[in-house]
Structure formats: C-alpha cells, structure tokens
Amino acid sequence: MQDVMKGQGPAHRRRVMPRADGGGGERGTWLLLGPALLFLTVFAVWPFCYLIYASFTSYQMAIPVPIHWVGLGNFEALVSTARFWHSLGVTAAFALVSVPLQLLIGLGIALLLNGISRGRELYASLLLTPMMLAPIVVGFAWELFLNPIYGPLNALLKAIGLSPPAWAQSPAWALPTLVIVDIWQWTPLVMVILLAGLRSIPTRVYEAAKVDGSSAIQTFLNVVAPMLLPYFAVAFVLRFIDSFKVFDIIYILTRGGPGTITQNLAYYTYDLGFGRFQFGRSGALSIIQLLLLTFGTMLIIKVLAKRNAPPSAQTALPAKVTERV
Amino acid sequence: MASITLDHLNKWFGPSVHAVQDVNIHIEDGEFFGLLGPSGSGKTSVLRMLVGLERPTEGQILFDGVPVQDKTPQERNVAMVFEQNALYPHMTARQNISYPLRVRKASRESIAHKVAEVAALLNIGALLDRRASQMSGGQQQRVAIARALVRDPNLLCLDEPIAHLDTLLRARLRGELKRLQRALGTTSVIVTHDPIEAMTMTDRLAVMRDGVLQQVGSADEIHNRPVNAFVAQFFGLHSMNVLTVESCVDQGSHIAGRLGGEPARLPQTVERFFGGSRRTASIGARPSGVIALRANEPIPPVDGFTAAGHVYVTEQLGDAQLVTVQIGDQSIQCLTPDLYPFEIDEPVRIFIPDDILFLFDNDTHVTSRFASRSPLDEVKAARVSAA
C-alpha cells in the first residue's frame, strides 16, 4: 500500500493545488470565470475585428459601392487633413491643460478639507455632486447657466459692470468653456482620491515631523508629498484616460462648433462614423486614439512609477476610486 | 469518536514547498493531542488535512483504521474551531450552532434539543439570540465550540482557539477546554504555537519544525527528554540555554574549555565527551538550573560547569529574577530567587551542576546526553518527605 502511494507521489507533486478546492478544483475555477470571460471576450474581440476590418477598407455604409482593401490609406488620408491635427489639439487641451488643472485644484481642495476638523464629510459630499450627474444633464445645466441672454452668470457679470463673452457660442471662448465644465465636473474625483491619500497618512508621521522640528511647508514637501505620490499617480492616470472620453458635453454645449473649433478626436470619430458613415476613416481614427492613449498612459505610469511609490497603494486604489460616477 | 493514524503524510504546495514531510502519528481514541510548533512549521497544514480542507499529496489518514483522505469533512464527521472569525457574522449564536445540523437536514425537534443540550454544557444559554458582534471574544469562542460539538464529531480540531484572547481569559478557557474534553471523551487535536497551552491541556503532543515532525510524547517526556536542541529550546516555560563550548587542550592531557572565547571549567562528563577529536559541543541547561554567583561567592563543591561573565540585563518576574549573563559573545539566562537582586554590568560567574546538563551533538543537534535530574527534583523530594 505504502509503496503504491509513494509511486504516485511525484506525479501528484507536480500539480499546483489550489488552496481551497471547494468549487471542484481548477475545473471549478474556470466554470466560475467562464461565463464572464466568454462574454467579455466575445464582445471585445468581435467588434474589434469589425473595427480593424473597417479601418483598412473603404467601408462606407451609405454608399452602395463594393468595399475594397485600402491598406493604410485611411490613416494616410487622416493625417494629411488639418481637421485631424486640430481635433488632436483639442484632445490635448483636455489631456494636458484640463487634467493638470484638475490635479492642482483637487490637491488644493483636498488639503483644505484635510485641514478642517468640522464638516469635512458634508463639504466632501456636496463638492462631489458634479461628478455624479449625467454629463448630458451637466451639459444643459451649463448651457442654461451660461446663456448670454437669460442665463444668470452673464446677468450677474453685467450687473457688476463687466461685458462677458457668449461662452460656448463664441469662437474664442468655446473651448475654454468646455475645459471649465470638464474641470467643474471632474475635479471632485481628484479631490476625493487625494483626500483619501491624506487621510491615510498616519498621525504619527505628522507627529514625528513636528517633533523633529519641521515646518509646515517642509513637512508637506518632505513627508506628505512622497506619501501622496501614489494617489496622485492614480488620479493622473484615471483622468488622463478619461480625457480621451470627453464627448457628451461637447455634443450638448457646442456640437463641435462653432464650425469645427471644439471637435476633439472622439467627436471627430463620431462625426466621421455616424455623421457621414465613413466607417473606414472613423475606425482608423479610433485606432489612432487607442494607440495614443496606450502610449500616453504607459509613459505617465513609467515616469511616476520611478519615484518608488509603494505598490500596495497604487494597486489598491483604483478599486474604490472607481466610485467615480 | 475514533483513533487516528497519520501514515507517511506529505503535503506539497506547488513543486517547491514541502509543507509537511513524512509525518507519522497515532492518536488514541479519546486522546487530547497537541500539535506544537512555530509558525510555518506545518502544524496547521496537518490539521487542515485531518479535517479534510486539504488533500494530502502523499500518505494516508486513517480513522479507526479506515482511510479517509478522499472523504469530505462531513463524511469524516469532524469539527473545527478556528482561531478568529469563528462564527458566521450574519447569524445568531443559535443559528450558528444549529447550522451543521440544518445542513445535515436533521429534524426541527432534534435540532432544538441538541442546541439546548450543548448550550447548557457550555453555559451559553443566555447568548443564543446574539450575533457575533454582540459577544465578547471568549463568548464567541464558546459558541464556536458549541457549534463544533453539536454534531457529536469523531474528531474535534482546534486551531489556536484561544490565542487571540487576553491572558486571564486564556488561562481560564485552557482549564475549561481540558475539563470539557475529559468529560466528553472526544478525540481532539489542538494546534498551537504556545508551549504552555500545549503542555497544560494535552495528554500527548507533537513538536514540528519546518514541516518535519521532531518529537511525539507527553509534556513531561518532551520537557525532560527533548530529542534535539530545537525541541529543548522551543519547549518549556523558559527557553533552554544552549551554548557552544569549545575545547582546547593545554598542559598535556587536561582539557580546558572555552565559552564565547572566555575560559570555562568543564564537568567531567563534558571532558569525556571531548575525549576524541571533537572540538566543539553544545551544552544545554534550563534557566531554573543555572546558578549565578557573585564575585565573592564560592563555587559549590560539586561537579559542574563554570564560566565568568557579567550581567547583561535583569528582568524582574515578581517572585524571581531572570538574569541574562553575557560571556564573551554568548549569553545565558538564569532564573534566580529574588533574594539579592543583581545589577546590570555586575561581574558574575555562572555555575551549572553536571546532573542538569544536556549535551547536544554540534553537527546534528541531536541530544547526546539528557540531564539526570530536573531542577524541580528538590521540590518533589521535599513534598515526598513531607508526605
């Protein structure tokens, strides 16, 4: 008997046993994961194949001409247009102007909230309101608020003797208006992430710094900032990724206009695909976005990860942060 | 109730972690058995295999001679009390206790009857409608024990059941558990890292280290006849001193010893032990047997080990003093009655009578000689003569 058991041993040893084999071992694991993975795979791969296919062909839905292979033609046609470069610039305005401003303002509010002892939760709740609203509602709430004729803001500004612009309807102010609305809606997310970071720094750290005779500014630079960095990184990455998604407020506030001034990549993609049914171009443009986004995100992570951020906080964060609405 | 045999039990986690290495233990029917070892010693893996949460990679588990390693926990009819989070937090104590019976689809009357019976046994009748969060740690652990016992298990397993409770409660529950086990006669296995728990509660126990079974025996056996230096140091109220002694031959045939680089006088047995080509050995002595002498005190006129050093630190234990003496690069602890407190840095000599000295082979760490006398023998003798 024992010899038999011994003989079986090495074969058994090779298998990595799951710690709790309640669901029937490895087979059970895949049984549990299977449906969700299948769903995600099917609905990620299938549409993606369509997208790839479209982007290398002359796919146009409205015109009944045969579809033919154009290779990189769609990509070449796109990058030779000024509209493409302009919409890239608009996306960059959100990613590289709006997002850094959100980070800065969010940090300021988080520090402010961390510095008060009463009413922190109430303030935080109220300040979080914008990010819980549907972007569509945000869009027309601002449209009404900024209306040059019957909106309250301009009435107020006129009353104190200023001559305010027509905001979303004026060529010069349309993009800044969208950036302001984007900042208004999403700074709360940055704030709540950084506030969580500040709250997670143990009291003894501040006490130790104080005992060591460090001033408030020194404490912030030498103690708080390094500990906050992982949270900052998470906020940055999330907002950077989201900045490529801006669409709804453009759709409501400016429809890409006046002219095409406020069309970003997402809006341009939509316009090509569903305004003119040029799915080849549209597909190529969305692939360009995907590449830009992937490259940009990796760059940010690489730069920020160098400042040896504790991995636990970095990985732990997005879970709860995704409470962003 | 059942007798239990672990037969060449092995557990691998992945190809590289050999958590349990060829463990053979026999536990008698009705015995209270302890698995003792530091964390990572494999004791919990053995327990999890016993109850059926893990499958052994190799080897057999037999209940009354019947192999059970392929059976579910329910088929084995085992019960287990966990260290923490022992109760389902969303159920009341009553629901917790009755859960194993409800799963077994027992009738409503028999469930009520069994719950009442076991609640009376553990004196938790008043707690039955509370949830875990409304009970103290000790109460929770009692309810957990009730849930374990309600199914009349063949084997009761306890995984550090009282380790996280505070000291006083732990001492009380130790006694209660022991009495309960005696009264019910259920074969029980307790896993613990605390030698005192293991010693005080169990009939017999096994000491494990790095997945390897070191020694099985009664607390007395393991305390007085540890098989190696690890067991000697791990087991007992105070860790045994194990010191490396070197021999250097000077003036012909006389063998002089060194301890931590300082000269030391060796007892004859150790000298004989060195007789061959051996250059080092380990000696062991429990702190209660080591005598610390002030500079002006004479060395007792019996054979023993002597070396000189200074007091590194003293720890007041109330009725006694634990003195750590530094000799060269080695330190040794002695437990002295608190008659005349020692001072830190005070020069002292230590003396260990030959008959309480253990000797360990320095290569294998296996015990070469056991002490012939326990430091408590005088107390025993005094009681015998008083009687």
Add this chain to the structure above:
Amino acid sequence: MSALTQTLHVPPKAKIRTEGLVGVVLRHAVLIALVIFCLAPIVWLLITAFKPYGELFSSPPTLFPIHPTLVNFAAGWSVGGGRGIRDSLIVATSSTVLCLILGFPAAYALARRFAAHGQLSFTILSLRMLPPIVPVIGFYLMFQKLGLYDSYIGLIIAYTFMNLPLVIWLLAEFIRQIPRSYEDAARIDGAPWFRMFCDILLPLSAPGIMTAAILSMMFAWNEFLFSLVLTGDNVITLPKALADFFLFQEPNWGQLGAIGIVAMGPLLILCYLMQRYLIRSFTAELGGR
C-alpha cells in the same frame, strides 16, 4: 480624525487665538465659495424647473420664480421624460442584474484562486479604460449584422460589456476581504459548495454587491454615447431623450429642468446616502495598509 487635523494645523498654543481662528474662518469661507460654485448650475436648473414658460426667457432672469408652477413636471413627463425614464430603467436594471450574475462567480474565482492583483484582473480592468468611442463603432457594425440595432437587448449587452469589468473588480476586492475561515467552517460543517455559496458567501458579500450594483446602475443611467449610436426610435434612454429634446426642439428649459431633476434626484439622494459609507470605507481601507 481630529487628532490628525490637530497635529497638522493647530499652531503652537500662543498663536492659536489669532492665526488659528483666522485660518479656520478663511478655510471655511473658501470651501463655502467652492460649494456654491459646484452647486450653482444645478440649483439654477432646479429653480428653472418651477418657472412658468413666460418667465423662462426674461432678461435679466428672475432669481426665484414669481409664479412657481409644477406644470413643467407633467409636461416634461409626457414629452419624452416618462419614456426615457422607463427605457433607462429597463436597460440599466437588466444590465446591472446581468453584470452581477456573470460577475459574482468570476469575482469569487479571481479573489480565491488567483494571487491578488493578478494579470487576469488587470486585463479585465483595462477593458474598462477603453474610450467608449472605440468599441462603439465595432458594436454598431456588429449589431447591424445581428439585428440588435435599436433593441433593448443590444443596449443591455453594450452596458454589460462596459460595466462588467468594474463589477468583477470591485466584487473581487470585496470578497478578498472576507476571511477564508468562514468558507472553511461551512465546509467542515458539512455544507456542499453551492449551499456554502448561498448561506455564507452571498450574505457576507451583500454590501459589496450593493456598491457594485449601484455604481453599475448609475453608469448605465448616465451613459450617452452608446445609446446615441446604438439605438434609434425604438429605444430612447433618458440621456438620449434629453439630448433630443434639447437639440431638436425649441429648448423649453422648464421642462428640461423638470426631467433632469426627476432623472437625477433619486440617484443623487442615493449617492449622498451611500457616500458616507463609500468615502469612509475608502479611507479606512487605505489607511489600514
């Protein structure tokens, strides 16, 4: 909490009266200004919802309605708000239920059978990072082929695809915090796996399931691009109804505000109620590490 703020911001005792008090007042003043800025456009919309038609376009605008009315709510409901709420409810609820049914077992498997933050869960989560404009083209072409364009099922699939990665990830994180010993105990108590799942795991995961459900519901409720592209006249979700009403008709701000409030109100209240719990668990968990 108060200990932390004290060590950070209360200056040495001598100065506490002058600098400390001024600082506190200043901080609250700035915060109140920020709150006003955050709420102003929304509050204005709320006020507008109670204005009669004649008052909507008065310039300069009236701060409070002179003749407050509820007529906008009834009208807003009949011009498409009711339809939008109904369709959004159908789509958001169905996709949330689907997300939980598919997501909970997967989350359990990820939490218990894989190392924390493993490659697989990262891959799943990165799906969520896609800008929706990328999958929406593929979905559109695929749905045209499958006959799912402008159908409830199509939009439910799209929203499930969008929210499932997040649901799995949130639930996996939650389940990871439930001690294994409960499951071990249930097995030793003799419960078969499925019974353990129902009796022990589901009740213990309830708060996590609630959080995931509310978030998934909210995302689906607020989503615009998918419903704009993937549906026509048959399915009109609330954001789409609002956008259509806003862009293709003379904007009746009173009715828009009324629909917006009915659509966002319950959600906002739910969020305010949940926020305390969310923020607290968020900070506590991160602080505990």
